[in-house]
Amino acid sequence: MTLRSVVRGSGSALPKRVVSNAELAEQVDTSDEWIVERTGIRQRYIADDSETTSSLATDAARRALEAAGFDASSIDLIVLATATPDQTFPATATKVQANLGIADCIAFDVAAVCTGFLYALTVADSMLRGGNAKRALVIGAETFSRILDWEDRGTCVLFGDGAGAIVLEAADEDGKGILDTRLHAAGQHNELLYVDGGPSTTKTVGHLRMRGREVFRHAVVNLAEVLTETLEGAGLTAADIDWVVPHQANARILDATAKKLGLDPSKVVVTVDKHANTSAASVPLAFDEAVRDGRIKPGDMVVMEAMGGGLTWGAAVLRY
Structure with missing residues (x-):
């Protein structure tokens, strides 16, 4: 028997506000042409005051659970990758747990910035294969707009906000x-x-x-x-x-x-x-x-x- 972490569903969430390069050029010394030529970026989503890392993560998690056909109560592990947590502590993963109505599960954050989701995925995979959990939510969620210097055109044009999630299940299933x-x-x-x-x-x-x-x-x-x-x-x-x-x-x-x-x-x-x-x-x-x-x-x-x-x-x- 070869136990692996199988992807059962995925989901994502984006803030309501879309900011085009042209709109950004009204605030920063830049242009659509300059940004597209150097980065390929044409727009980004920016969170408002009501949208947080945990709210975006929760929305992405709900969509992933729906895609998997799983009830949130069946999740026994949440690993959330973020460099922009809601609070210094507790972990944003625990806020997602509460938002989903999960009474008890393992829940913690991983901080590895842009590689964070790969770190979270690896940790969750190891825990599932090791028998510490059966089903896991692995989430990457950020509100990077909160930590940008909006006067630095070399960085502020590059980033946006959003969240993505996958549901993993420990299973032995035809090499998947x-x-x-x-x-x-x-x-x-x-x-x-x-x-x-x-x-x-x-x-x-x-x-x-x-x-x-x-x-x-x-x-x-x-x-x-x-x-x-x-x-x-x-x-x-x-x-x-x-x-x-x-x-x-x-x-x-x-x-x-x-x-x-x-x-x-x-x-x-x-x-x-x-x-x-x-x-x-x-x-x-x-x-x-x-x-x-x-x-x-x-x-x-x-x-x-x-x-x-x-x-x-x-x-x-x-x-x-």
């Missing part, structure tokens, strides 16, 4: 499920992508800071390497992959990574033009969109990958 995951971190590169504040240092939240060119260089190399590493761990090659669901940071990174691996660009799920960079939410958001529009079908081999602040990076391969 998560086949391999790989995670990495290199803390010596902290200064390339970080928030300049926090409770134990400045006592304020701070704003996101990024050295974009250096991050781009690391991303292309690290993502290509971890994708190769993950495929080898699963005994696969790039030719076996039906879909790549990457972190939606920048269209140029997506293109460069695909070329480095010799992947057909038509196999890469791209949503960065609509969602911008939603950090930990971007992979599950893109996955859910591709499932719902019929691109990703049962039996397809799917690779997910991401890199974020830390620096952290990782990948997972699964048969849907």
Whole structure:
């Protein structure tokens, strides 16, 4: 018997407000042409005061549960990836648990920024295969607009808010499920992508800071390497992959990574033009969109990958 974490359903949620590049150009010294040429981003969703990381996460989780056909009470593990929690503590996952009406389950947050969903997925997979839980909600949710410096045109144009979720179930089912995951971190590169504040240092939240060119260089190399590493761990090659669901940071990174691996660009799920960079939410958001529009079908081999602040990076391969 080979117990694996099988994806039973997915869901996503976006704020009500859509902000186009043209609207952003009215507030920041930028233009639609400048943003599209450098990033591929055409719009992003921005949360209002009533929309929080936990509310978006809850909406995404409900849609994932509906897709799976599961009642929330059957969930015994929630792992939520976020860099923008509702509160310093308790974990935002516990707020989602309460919102869903789950009386008791394991619930905690994971902080690995844009790689957060891959970290959360790996942790949940390990716990399911180890027998600590039977069914899990794995969520990536962010309100990055709360930590942006809206006067810094080099960063504020890149990010958006949103949430994505998947339901996993431990099962032995004809090779379906998560086949391999790989995670990495290199803390010596902290200064390339970080928030300049926090409770134990400045006592304020701070704003996101990024050295974009250096991050781009690391991303292309690290993502290509971890994708190769993950495929080898699963005994696969790039030719076996039906879909790549990457972190939606920048269209140029997506293109460069695909070329480095010799992947057909038509196999890469791209949503960065609509969602911008939603950090930990971007992979599950893109996955859910591709499932719902019929691109990703049962039996397809799917690779997910991401890199974020830390620096952290990782990948997972699964048969849907």
